[in-house]
Structures are given as structure tokens and as C-alpha cells.
Amino acid sequence: MNVRDLVPWRRNNERGRNLAVLGEESPFLELHREVNRLFDEAFRGFDATPAWSGASHWPQAEVEESENDYRISVELPGVDEKDVEVVMHEGVLVVRGHKRSEISDAGRAVTERTYGRFERRFALHDVDEDRLYAKFHNGVLTIIAPKAPDSRDKARRIPINQPSLTH
Known part of the structure; x- marks a missing residue:
């Protein structure tokens, strides 16, 4: 199971895409991205072995x-x-x-x-x-x-x- 499946919203959702395109970086959006990156790095090795x-x-x-x-x-x-x-x-x-x-x-x-x-x-x-x-x-x-x-x-x-x- 991917950790991203637990997040109620996706990185490529409409609101996140609009904010990034318009250059209106929300501090919450930036925090959300940073937490996702940390989880991705922390769990990268799990399930690596079939x-x-x-x-x-x-x-x-x-x-x-x-x-x-x-x-x-x-x-x-x-x-x-x-x-x-x-x-x-x-x-x-x-x-x-x-x-x-x-x-x-x-x-x-x-x-x-x-x-x-x-x-x-x-x-x-x-x-x-x-x-x-x-x-x-x-x-x-x-x-x-x-x-x-x-x-x-x-x-x-x-x-x-x-x-x-x-x-």
C-alpha cells in the first residue's frame, strides 16, 4: 500500500494545480508537499523486495x-x-x-x-x-x-x- 493512498487529496488535484500555476503558493500547500516528500523518502525502501x-x-x-x-x-x-x-x-x-x-x-x-x-x-x-x-x-x-x-x-x-x- 502506498502512503499517498492514505491522503484524502492528491498532489495533482485541481486546487493544488491552480495555486502552483498562478504562483499563489499557500503555506499549507508547501507544508503538504514537504510532508509528502518526507513520507516518500522514509518509506522508499519498504516493499522494494518482491x-x-x-x-x-x-x-x-x-x-x-x-x-x-x-x-x-x-x-x-x-x-x-x-x-x-x-x-x-x-x-x-x-x-x-x-x-x-x-x-x-x-x-x-x-x-x-x-x-x-x-x-x-x-x-x-x-x-x-x-x-x-x-x-x-x-x-x-x-x-x-x-x-x-x-x-x-x-x-x-x-x-x-x-x-x-x-x-
Whole structure:
């Protein structure tokens, strides 16, 4: 949404155009233009990245949960397996790595691809860390995180709108 859509009048409305043509600059019109310019500059960077690019959450991931495990698939096109690291530490699965460019910056005119270091974190507190495994195939890293046997029984349903025992 453009900030200008929130303004009840437009810059090119009839009154503004007439005042500018006649040279009768109103202080309110000048203030209006200045505020519009400030908003345009302040919000210039927003929505600059297309929603489909995924640059804000690169690499893109998908997490599936079954009764016995979690399956995390991370898309890493153009990344070598040797440039990826998977670490489990205190209930957090970390996928990090580095995507390198095949083209030098000097030869690149335009790019829509993402390069550089990346890191994604997934909170998985109820997994059996000794049975985790990962596979890398066709640019997709798949991590299987089996749930710990006792984690399935940890869920407890909380009654809603029941009288409190302390009141």
C-alpha cells in the first residue's frame, strides 16, 4: 500500500494545480508537499523486495510434523554440500552456510539471486538429538528429527473456564 493512498487529496488535484500555476503558493500547500516528500523518502525502501523473492527469509524452509518425528526441508539451490553446517544445541536446530557466486562482482550487471552467509534456526525441544540425521540431494537439505519417546506424553489439555482451585 502506498502512503499517498492514505491522503484524502492528491498532489495533482485541481486546487493544488491552480495555486502552483498562478504562483499563489499557500503555506499549507508547501507544508503538504514537504510532508509528502518526507513520507516518500522514509518509506522508499519498504516493499522494494518482491514478495516472491524470499530474500528476507532465505533460505526457505518447510517443517512437517508427524507423530514420530519432524522433517525439515531447506531449499539451498546453488549451495555445495561442503558449505552447509547443521548443528543441534540446547533444543535449537541451526542450519548455516555460505552461498558463493560463480560470477565476479565486476562482471555482474543485475542480479536477483541471493549470495553470502545464511542461518536459519528451528526450536525443537522434544527431539532425540542422538538420532538426528540429514541428507542433501538436488539442492534440498532434508533433516529428520525423531521425537524423544517421552515427549509424546508431555502434552496436557488445560480446561477453559473452569473454576480456579485457588479462589
